[in-house]
Amino acid sequence: MRRQFVNDPQDHVREALGGFERANAHLVRWDREGNFVARATPAAAPKVGLLAGGGSGHEPLHAGFVGTGMLDVAVPGAIYSSPTAAQFEAATRAVDTGAGVLHILKNYTGDKLNAGIAAELVADDGIAVERVLVADDLATDSDDPRAPGRRGTAAVIAVEKIVGAAAERGASLAELAELGQRVADGSRTLALALSSCAHPGEGHPSFELADDEVEFGVGIHGERGIEKRPFAPADDLARQLVEPVADALELKSGEQVLVIVNGLGATHGLELHVVFAEVARRMDARGVTVARSLVGPYLTALDMAGVSVTLIRVDDAMLELWDAPARTSVLSW
Amino acid sequence: MRRQFVNDPQDHVREALGGFERANAHLVRWDREGNFVARATPAAAPKVGLLAGGGSGHEPLHAGFVGTGMLDVAVPGAIYSSPTAAQFEAATRAVDTGAGVLHILKNYTGDKLNAGIAAELVADDGIAVERVLVADDLATDSDDPRAPGRRGTAAVIAVEKIVGAAAERGASLAELAELGQRVADGSRTLALALSSCAHPGEGHPSFELADDEVEFGVGIHGERGIEKRPFAPADDLARQLVEPVADALELKSGEQVLVIVNGLGATHGLELHVVFAEVARRMDARGVTVARSLVGPYLTALDMAGVSVTLIRVDDAMLELWDAPARTSVLSW
Amino acid sequence: MVSTLDGAASRAWVEAFLGAAERDVTALGDLDRRAGDGDFGTNLTTSVNAARRVLADGDAALPAAAFAALSTAFLGTGGTSGPLYGMFFRELGKAAGDQPAIDLPTLAAGVVAGVDAVCRLGGAEVGEKTMVDALRPAADALAAAADAGAPLDGALADAARAARAGSDTTATLVARRGRATYVGDAASGVTDPGAAAVALFFEAAVANHL
Amino acid sequence: MVSTLDGAASRAWVEAFLGAAERDVTALGDLDRRAGDGDFGTNLTTSVNAARRVLADGDAALPAAAFAALSTAFLGTGGTSGPLYGMFFRELGKAAGDQPAIDLPTLAAGVVAGVDAVCRLGGAEVGEKTMVDALRPAADALAAAADAGAPLDGALADAARAARAGSDTTATLVARRGRATYVGDAASGVTDPGAAAVALFFEAAVANHL
Ligand SMILES: Nc1ncnc2c1ncn2[C@@H]1O[C@H](COP(=O)(O)OP(=O)(O)O)[C@@H](O)[C@H]1O
Ligand SMILES: Nc1ncnc2c1ncn2[C@@H]1O[C@H](COP(=O)(O)OP(=O)(O)O)[C@@H](O)[C@H]1O
Ligand SMILES: [Mg+2]
Numbered sequence A, B: 001m002r003r004q005f006v007n008d009p010q011d012h013v014r015e016a017l018g019g020f021e022r023a024n025a026h027l028v029r030w031d032r033e034g035n036f037v038a039r040a041t042p043a044a045a046p047k048v049g050l051l052a053g054g055g056s057g058h059e060p061l062h063a064g065f066v067g068t069g070m071l072d073v074a075v076p077g078a079i080y081s082s083p084t085a086a087q088f089e090a091a092t093r094a095v096d097t098g099a100g101v102l103h104i105l106k107n108y109t110g111d112k113l114n115a116g117i118a119a120e121l122v123a124d125d126g127i128a129v130e131r132v133l134v135a136d137d138l139a140t141d142s143d144d145p146r147a148p149g150r151r152g153t154a155a156v157i158a159v160e161k162i163v164g165a166a167a168e169r170g171a172s173l174a175e176l177a178e179l180g181q182r183v184a185d186g187s188r189t190l191a192l193a194l195s196s197c198a199h200p201g202e203g204h205p206s207f208e209l210a211d212d213e214v215e216f217g218v219g220i221h222g223e224r225g226i227e228k229r230p231f232a233p234a235d236d237l238a239r240q241l242v243e244p245v246a247d248a249l250e251l252k253s254g255e256q257v258l259v260i261v262n263g264l265g266a267t268h269g270l271e272l273h274v275v276f277a278e279v280a281r282r283m284d285a286r287g288v289t290v291a292r293s294l295v296g297p298y299l300t301a302l303d304m305a306g307v308s309v310t311l312i313r314v315d316d317a318m319l320e321l322w323d324a325p326a327r328t329s330v331l332s333w
Numbered sequence C, D: 001m002v003s004t005l006d007g008a009a010s011r012a013w014v015e016a017f018l019g020a021a022e023r024d025v026t027a028l029g030d031l032d033r034r035a036g037d038g039d040f041g042t043n044l045t046t047s048v049n050a051a052r053r054v055l056a057d058g059d060a061a062l063p064a065a066a067f068a069a070l071s072t073a074f075l076g077t078g079g080t081s082g083p084l085y086g087m088f089f090r091e092l093g094k095a096a097g098d099q100p101a102i103d104l105p106t107l108a109a110g111v112v113a114g115v116d117a118v119c120r121l122g123g124a125e126v127g128e129k130t131m132v133d134a135l136r137p138a139a140d141a142l143a144a145a146a147d148a149g150a151p152l153d154g155a156l157a158d159a160a161r162a163a164r165a166g167s168d169t170t171a172t173l174v175a176r177r178g179r180a181t182y183v184g185d186a187a188s189g190v191t192d193p194g195a196a197a198v199a200l201f202f203e204a205a206v207a208n209h210l
């Protein structure tokens, strides 16, 4: 049976936000009324406000990326649920300095609906809002025009970092939206789970797997993936993730990528680095340069055991922005 | 059944080190011959070399703390096993600039034996070595003089950070040894597990727990704790950890502590922050200031679900060193 | 025969709706459990409680304040229904403006604008087993009554009947929007809770003898 | 009658020991499984393989090189036995220095210094069910023979007998050091593998007809 450190499951996110704020008081403040996490010290010069929001259960995303060089504000919903329109609205107002606010969203209906409503509400007061929509999850690619499109996952971190640096330098709302969308569009991800996740207070994961199978193509909400595949050695599984991603991006020899090998929650750092080593070798084999990389639990699905592999096509300008200073509780350099 | 991303379990640590080196090439290099992880760019000015070593399976410890302002070199053993004397020797030689090398060890027989032998071997060549022994685990406190003493756990991170900053400023080997031991001696930790850990390639954790019990007083190697206690809400469990630790340190109102709420592997960030919130409230109730804190998976026990709570008594001088710049793959500010 | 809705009447309508929603919340939640993801009841309860709080602070003399209270409460609630209802009620409030009492043309215009906002934001049309199946007929009925110069109370009764009828048809429809699409045929025979709540809203106007 | 050990003889001794260790590794590992944590066999195999590699690169003319190869290999191996054996062999090499051949007093001094290092670093004394129970009697035998001016081959035979006898006594002892302490009485009747491997080392000198 799964167990968690939890008091009232209904209050879990709020209690955690309280702890997060206290542990990182030099970096962030949690606005209890508006229910958003903003920088402790708002950006000094007028700059475009960067907002990212979505359901909770994915920590350290997004609040862990609030700080100089990345986000101005993160908007946390309930576990696996969209923040409300009111939260998006309050957060948008809080970080507008007159230069407008960029909404960085992962492609989920609720997030788009609520953030879109907030954008309408603040437009009444002349606050400009643009949106970057991250839809990197190759498992949900589809030719059906009526399908909701690919889900958004770990590529959002690269968007936040790169756009964050450009915003710090005074780029305009339109420039940031264009840049962010370009980063997002050049990204694809695939994930697989060795076991699913359980909600705080719940004893059982959302699905069970046989000992000899893995769930391939999972998202970040404990839903089933696209198919079951045989359990296999790490290198084999890593290749099943990275090769279709590289193919989908049509990566050519000589191109550069950012790699994110992301732990979905319960997967250990040793394992993630073993997977990354194989992903990097696959890039070598294609003549693609692993320009930068992140390996760790950055976008989790509660206590899911699994890994996602993200490739992000980057150019030198993006890399320069990636390398620019950031001070957040998770990424800092 | 537990499953992991693993190829050959015997080669797991080496494969992961290869991945770690590649993902952090700007910060570290993995010396394959000597089998240690050193800074990519050795300290420029002559300074005391800071070495920490111990078994693997605890990642990001210690390699994640190699970099400016913290360690010069980390020495990784096999999973849950001491590095060899030859590793300690090679690593010690690699980071000596003439100012001597400080061995930061957690209190385990094998680590002490092998590092001690290395110290003897390099002494033949005039390299001075001093040792800080971290023995913070209250669960293994004992009055028996023949007992091996308290185990070393997460307090080692505070030692590495504080001593690391002092070393960067040119403190002598003797000063660093004294400072580090003072930090270590003012630290205590207690941990509990909601489920034990499985080694890479193994299907079952080292022990099983009933649904209504937790393993109290666990160490970091999947061994049983000192007793079973009833499963309880997070705040209750947090108090069972923090109160004896605060009592053991005889913390008085007006004192300052560093708090480390550490995830043992599979425990989610939301949970860790819920636990931290209660730990901080307990400090408030005692009039003790939570001066700084770390909340996250810093010293893991593979995929164990559990948490450790560490309190470290600090003075202003230590805090100033804590706040000094560091550039490592895990802590960076 | 009533021809306008003042602040007190608007507030009475809103309160009657909150009471009805509270009374039926379990049944509505159950519909979402059978043809959705089951959280409609929780979401509705959150909205109802929030609306009561906001209403208490509002200006009792203004019809707009009553509708704005609903808007604020629903916009602060999760799920798909929360923001859509929130935007629907927002249009009602906007139409009312700062008038001390609103007439049928004003109300009809607000409801039509509200349904348009829901359709624009949610992308649904009539026949896709959503709240729109109750909203659109109600808006049409009000607009027709306004064009015909009909009295307000009769128009609201028409709207309530139209909303209920629209809601009832959803039981025969296959979902093409929202979470109900995931359960497919299992939802056939189940009324859409979002539509049923819309019927409750217009029926509350009638039951309240406006 | 042999009075000194040259480079070739030292190397032959070391190789005979590696062969014997390899032959008995399963049995030794099994002892650690019954009265320890079971990794003695794996540790020993690692050391044996590493020793063969280091030996191949060493100076075949120097006795010190043969012992230093063992030292390097064992110091590069995990477990408690690896570093202790490594330091034991290191003292043998240090005693041999750069002499092309070593006599009994030199060998005896090296073995005594080696056992002293093991005791100092490991903290064990005779009677605690460790490698010391075989090492100390062997050192005493060599030292006595050296004092008596005995020939080298006879002295080594004495040392081998003493080491084996000491190793055999460990079956009757209760562990007071190392991992065997954790299993307590379950280890009674089980010979200590670390001591048994020491016996193999001295027996290898005799079997090799030095
Ligand atoms: N795209 C849409 N347009 C209009 N109404 C919708 C849409 N999607 C869902 N709904 C309405 O929302 C109701 C479900 O609300 P709720 O349970 O709160 O949201 P969720 O489906 O996100 O869990 C449905 O009964 C339906 O009436
Ligand atoms: N403190 C000690 N002093 C001397 N020898 C020891 C000591 N502890 C253990 N040993 C020896 O080491 C052997 C076990 O070695 P090994 O299995 O490699 O190490 P570990 O006990 O760390 O797994 C024992 O059989 C014993 O002879
Ligand atoms: Mg629902």
Ligand SMILES: [Mg+2]
Pocket (backbone or CB within 6 Å): C037, C039, C079, C080
């Ligand atoms: Mg829902």
Ligand SMILES: [Mg+2]
Pocket (backbone or CB within 6 Å): D032, D036, D037, D038, D039, D040, D079, D179
């Ligand atoms: Mg052993």
Ligand SMILES: [Mg+2]
Pocket (backbone or CB within 6 Å): D037, D039, D079, D080
């Ligand atoms: Mg062992």
